[in-house]
Amino acid sequence: MTPAEPTEETFVSFGEEAVAEGQRDRQLTYGSYLRLDQLLDAQHLESDPPAHDELLFVTVHQVYELWFQQLLHEVEAVRDALAAGPAGSGDRAWWARHLMNRVHVIERVLVQQVDVLETMTPQDFLEFRQRLAPASGFQSVQFRELEFLSGAKDPGYLERFRGITEAERARLDRRLAEPSLWDVFVDLVAARGLPVDDDATLVASLRTVAHDRGTHGEVWALAEALVLHDELAAAWRARHVVMVERMIGSRTGTGGSTGARYLRSRLDLKYYPLLWELRSAL
Numbered sequence: 001m002t003p004a005e006p007t008e009e010t011f012v013s014f015g016e017e018a019v020a021e022g023q024r025d026r027q028l029t030y031g032s033y034l035r036l037d038q039l040l041d042a043q044h045l046e047s048d049p050p051a052h053d054e055l056l057f058v059t060v061h062q063v064y065e066l067w068f069q070q071l072l073h074e075v076e077a078v079r080d081a082l083a084a085g086p087a088g089s090g091d092r093a094w095w096a097r098h099l100m101n102r103v104h105v106i107e108r109v110l111v112q113q114v115d116v117l118e119t120m121t122p123q124d125f126l127e128f129r130q131r132l133a134p135a136s137g138f139q140s141v142q143f144r145e146l147e148f149l150s151g152a153k154d155p156g157y158l159e160r161f162r163g164i165t166e167a168e169r170a171r172l173d174r175r176l177a178e179p180s181l182w183d184v185f186v187d188l189v190a191a192r193g194l195p196v197d198d199d200a201t202l203v204a205s206l207r208t209v210a211h212d213r214g215t216h217g218e219v220w221a222l223a224e225a226l227v228l229h230d231e232l233a234a235a236w237r238a239r240h241v242v243m244v245e246r247m248i249g250s251r252t253g254t255g256g257s258t259g260a261r262y263l264r265s266r267l268d269l270k271y272y273p274l275l276w277e278l279r280s281a282l
Contacts, residue, residue: 047128053120054128060117061137067106068142074099074106075149075181082184082222093218100225107232114239122247129248134163141168148175150229151182151271182272185226192219199274206278223275230271237266 031037042062045054081096137143141164144157153176158169190196194205206223209216241263250260270276 045128046131051124051127053124056120057117057125057128060113063113064110065140065142067110068140068146071103071106071146072142072149074103075146078103079149079179079181079184082181082188083179093222097221097225100222100229104225104228104232107229107236111232111236111239114236114243118243118246120247125247139163141171145171145175147271148172149178149180150233151180152269153180181226181229185222188219188222192216203274203278203281206274207281210278210282226272227275230275233271234267234269237263237269241267 043055043058045051045058047054078096078099081092081099084092139161141161144161147154155176158172158176161169161172164172186196186202189202189205189209192209194208196202196205209219209223213220241260244263245260248260
């Protein structure tokens with residue numbers, strides 16, 4: 001006897017039965033999985049009466065922090081993949097490059113996200129800006145963690161931070177103490193038998209890598225991934241400072257910084273100056 005063809009109702013029935021079997025102890029839903037009750041209740045405005053554009057301002061900055069969290073997750077995984085031996089092995093190098101590609105895509109989103117914020121006019125921002133003091137984007141611990149983890153470690157920031165918790169300070173201390181992306185990259189170069197005794201020697205070794213990509217292709221690909229990470233971070237800083245100048249001109253920041261002038265002083269920051277110096281030595 002030929003079995004009957006399954007119908008759409010059959011599949012629906014099987015599906016519902018499977019869901020019921022797998023969720024006897026809990027009823028997971030889209031909303032509960034994403035914690036939407038908490039997420040959508042995290043936007044609390046300071047203006048009274050509420051300024052229309054304050055919700056946009058809060059939302060954009062919260063989304064930035066979510067992306068910073070994801071970037072830390074990915075960059076930490078890249079660092080750990082390269083730090084675990086054998087250094088530069090094919091599987092680990094492939095995984096590191098794959099995750100760096102994701103980092104680059106997210107960083108492009110960060111740059112484009114400024115466009116959303118610029119749909120707010122300076123007049124609309126000024127409706128609620130004074131209520132933000134002394135809070136400041138300077139206090140973004142995750143952003144500073146990302147800089148430290150990438151290789152731009154500046155202990156001086158720990159003295160300039162105000163209003164962060166002990167737990168946040170501990171996170172920054174940990175990032176300063178642990179290896180950065182640059183540290184594990186230098187170890188990778190050394191593991192390939194190339195000298196890394198000082199900056200000049202390292203640049204010479206990187207010239208060898210650049211001119212013998214048949215032998216050192218994995219190292220060169222990772223070097224280029226780091227340069228692009230650096231370039232995209234610079235693109236975000238440049239886009240950000242122009243947006244700030246458009247919004248508040250030369251006003252001081254809500255946290256007491258010099259505002260756009262301080263941000264412009266950061267435009268020359270490079271995570272990997274030796275990889276940029278290499279361009280002149282090729």
